[in-house]
Amino acid sequence: ETGVTQTPRHLVMGMTNKKSLKCEQHLGHNAMYWYKQSAKKPLELMFVYNFKEQTENNSVPSRFSPECPNSSHLFLHLHTLQPEDSALYLCASSQWPNQPQHFGDGTRLSIL
Amino acid sequence: AQSVTQLGSHVSVSEGALVLLRCNYSSSVPPYLFWYVQYPNQGLQLLLKYTSAATLVKGINGFEAEFKKSETSFHLTKPSAHMSDAAEYFCAVSDREGAQKLVFGQGTRLTINP
Numbered sequence: 001e002t003g004v005t006q007t008p009r010h011l012v013m014g015m016t017n018k019k020s021l022k023c024e025q026h027l028g029h030n031a032m033y034w035y036k037q038s039a040k041k042p043l044e045l046m047f048v049y050n051f052k053e054q055t056e057n058n059s060v061p062s063r064f065s066p067e068c069p070n071s072s073h074l075f076l077h078l079h080t081l082q083p084e085d086s087a088l089y090l091c092a093s094s095q096w097p098n099q100p101q102h103f104g105d106g107t108r109l110s111i112l
Numbered sequence: 113a114q115s116v117t118q119l120g121s122h123v124s125v126s127e128g129a130l131v132l133l134r135c136n137y138s139s140s141v142p143p144y145l146f147w148y149v150q151y152p153n154q155g156l157q158l159l160l161k162y163t164s165a166a167t168l169v170k171g172i173n174g175f176e177a178e179f180k181k182s183e184t185s186f187h188l189t190k191p192s193a194h195m196s197d198a199a200e201y202f203c204a205v206s207d208r209e210g211a212q213k214l215v216f217g218q219g220t221r222l223t224i225n226p
Contacts (some may be wrong), residue, residue, distance in 0.1 A: 004155070006155075018163050031212065033212070040218070041218070042116075042215075042216045042217060042218050042219075043115075043202065043214075043216040045212075045213060045214070047211075048212045050212075055212070056212065058215070081164050090156065092155075092156075094212070096212065097208070100146060100158050100161055101158075101214065102158070103148075103155035103156040103157070105153065105154045106154075106155050107153045
């Protein structure tokens with residue numbers, strides 16, 4: 001496997017469910033990111049992790065809970081989501097501080 | 113604060129025609145600028161980046177962009193469109209090359225007519 005891999009690619013869940021999104025990077029990078037991409041809105045940065053430590057939380061509701069157990073893996077734990085949380089969630093990684101971000105193909109999340 | 117405006121949410125060109133996607137930025141510090149492409153059901157792929165080394169930047173797939181400070185623009189061009197160029201294109205700005213807080217435009221969907 002190469003690049004940034006996200007699983008699952010598609011997820012449908014009810015508002016009371018608990019699920020997790022997974023991201024794995026095979027690039028040896030030291031920083032990882034979660035983005036939300038909604039229709040007709042610019043890409044929104046949610047969280048940034050550098051060397052496994054969270055360095056940015058862009059005012060994300062607590063129903064989204066990130067976890068970064070090591071510099072290759074990033075999770076986004078979801079619970080009690082709202083319909084407006086339906087979106088494409090993109091993971092990215094980079095070799096901070098000098099290299100641009102590489103993106104995964106995303107998880108398409110639908111909240112019923 | 114930084115911001116990006118992409119003029120035209122949808123651009124349509126004929127195969128073989130010039131592609132021009134417009135991006136204007138606002139930045140209180142010297143900007144670093146990026147163009148990303150997103151093909152259907154995929155993530156974003158870096159096309160090219162401006163990091164102050166040269167104002168004309170060449171990227172992958174025959175695309176290039178020119179940084180014009182006086183116009184605060186970073187428009188993306190390709191001389192001859194190919195069907196495989198159909199995708200969504202995003203312009204982004206940051207305050208450093210390895211920036212972690214990229215500010216994205218709303219995107220421009222490029223359609224290629226046969």
